[in-house]
Amino acid sequence: MAGNLPVSPLAPEGGFPNLPAIAGVRFATAAAGIKYESRTDVMLAELAPGTTIAGTFTGSKTRAAPVLDCQEKIGTPSEAGAAIVVNSGNANAFTGAAGVTSVKAITNAVATATGIPEVRIFTSSTGVIGEPLPHDRIVATLAALVEKLDEHGISDAARAIMTTDTFPKGAGRTVDVDGRSIRIVGIAKGSGMIAPDMATMLVYIFTDARISQDRLQSLVAAACDKTFNCITVDSDTSTSDTLLAAATGASGVDVEGSDAFAAALAEVMDDLARQVVRDGEGASKFVTVSVTGAASESDARQVAFAIANSPLVKTAIAGEDPNWGRVVMAVGKSGAEADRDRLSIRFGNVLVAKDGRVAPGYVEAEAARHMNGDNVSVSVELGLGAGAAMVYTCDLTERYIAINADYRS
């Protein structure tokens, strides 16, 4: 299906970035024929012994079997090698006992093919919900996958995990720690949400840094909170969202206390999170919602998400309409502390409302000019405290409906 969709107008220019190899990480992909024809749909990432692995996962109460399996394994101390196996085309979600059997069959076969212990084998599945995963087709590709493992396979890996994404997503940073270079790269898929049921956001990050599992986990969790947990396309949360970060340590550089490493990791995650939004279904505008002056950070977040998830705000942006009344509405409904008469709103740099009413001298044509661009920013100052938050989203267009209403019919 993915191939039939035009590439998002918000896709990064220049295509998939030129990412460096990470010592200790090798990739391979295969076409297992799970659902799609004539494309790859399985990727294997092999990680050298000593790699630390951190992860964050969907909070859904109906999370899929592979997610539950990853959550059980993450943080288990081990010096052994590790592997990540991902398939597209079938989410292995809401598949009951069959789902658990499929995960077990795959991790068992990977263990046999690679010699890696099962507790270090992580799987993700993305695609249709509710259909049993034909895991035999994945198992059948493993011998060939192991043969093909290659340090330079990351862009193929990014393609193999796509469902209805319109472009593969990758990002990388190089950071100096103690005078030596550390590399961080990552790939992501998601925000297609246009698969027969729903797609999934999957993110895999690799670095040659040396870092403890505890520290990596806490860095990933903190950055996730400011990046992937600050994006929304349509407020619907997948059953399968998974982020895994693997640090091979192959550089020999200890980054345990490095702020530069933490910052670069967060940058890679931010970059990938923005790309996921840029591939939101039917998106024609990339939207940044900033909230300042809230009574607390959680209030700021609540207001930012109320704006970013409001269908009326999102359709106004699609229509290039600086409809600030709808932003007022979203602030009001958010549930966060707000005082109508202290509220200021900007579109881009144009002050549209101040102190609970239209700003003196406001000229709608100026705000409309900002709305015409690909990148729209909505800023709200609540005038109450120091709480701030930033959320990325996209507009809501007729293509979103066409994609999601007509797909299976």
Place this chain on the structure above:
Amino acid sequence: MAGNLPVSPLAPEGGFPNLPAIAGVRFATAAAGIKYESRTDVMLAELAPGTTIAGTFTGSKTRAAPVLDCQEKIGTPSEAGAAIVVNSGNANAFTGAAGVTSVKAITNAVATATGIPEVRIFTSSTGVIGEPLPHDRIVATLAALVEKLDEHGISDAARAIMTTDTFPKGAGRTVDVDGRSIRIVGIAKGSGMIAPDMATMLVYIFTDARISQDRLQSLVAAACDKTFNCITVDSDTSTSDTLLAAATGASGVDVEGSDAFAAALAEVMDDLARQVVRDGEGASKFVTVSVTGAASESDARQVAFAIANSPLVKTAIAGEDPNWGRVVMAVGKSGAEADRDRLSIRFGNVLVAKDGRVAPGYVEAEAARHMNGDNVSVSVELGLGAGAAMVYTCDLTERYIAINADYRS
């Protein structure tokens, strides 16, 4: 604008109902030219001395000046007559001090024209947010309005309060209490949400029953919780939602302890709430979401709203696609207690999923047949407890986007 929109395909057959006059209530309407041309946009309802008035209002933190004024006045004991004045075309919301001035100017002028004390004069405004209300135009109509007051004017009143509604909404019930007839009628507007900024839900209910303000308030609040607070078109909450219920007592029948009256009042409210959903922007299906077996009633409600507000569920319904994976997703993200492996889902009477997986013998064509109708029901049994909730919504179509994105451009 309203006149340009085709009537919703879900509008009740037979048009506006034939509602009886309520002794003690008289209506008049006028064309004040606030925004619309060639139509009425102000309605005055005059209520006889002794009328008790109850109300419920938006919880928005950015609520409009008329709402704040109503909230201050409601429940003030008085045996005097009362009045409700409503204008369409301008919401007098987010208008700062000017908004308060406008409310005061109108209530003051109504008091002068009618002799009713200002504390008993309630106003609502619906339409554009952020533009000062030209209240002089409303004041200029008052003398003529008072002249024209008529017991039989309710259908004209229902029309005058429309913004971009596609049909006027009315409902009535007659109920026997102690062998005598009590009448309850009501009108509503809303779910257009397609005004230049956003529309408002307004509801006015009238009865000739004799009842205390306290009791009326508690009946209205309880029924509101099960009716107007259980509908959603697009999850966006107005700055101006207002419901006022007036009991004139003219029948001389005390309904203080009458369950039949309470039930009939709730029926009128339920009827109006459904009509508001039937006029949801772009709606092509009326959707009933039932949740049972939740750990608590609030959990049931949370799950029902997660389903009813999910763009992916709503677009699937628009596409007549029995896409139960999206219902699973919505349950999972709701935040309520849920156990994937106890979940059952029905579309209409067709069991599609059971015990955390597709139901044995499920035939998609049967579920698809149910989806083809105008009335779609989605039922979820969580298998945890006795909590239950029912929410009404509509589907999400390309027309919703067209209406909301293109309106001002």
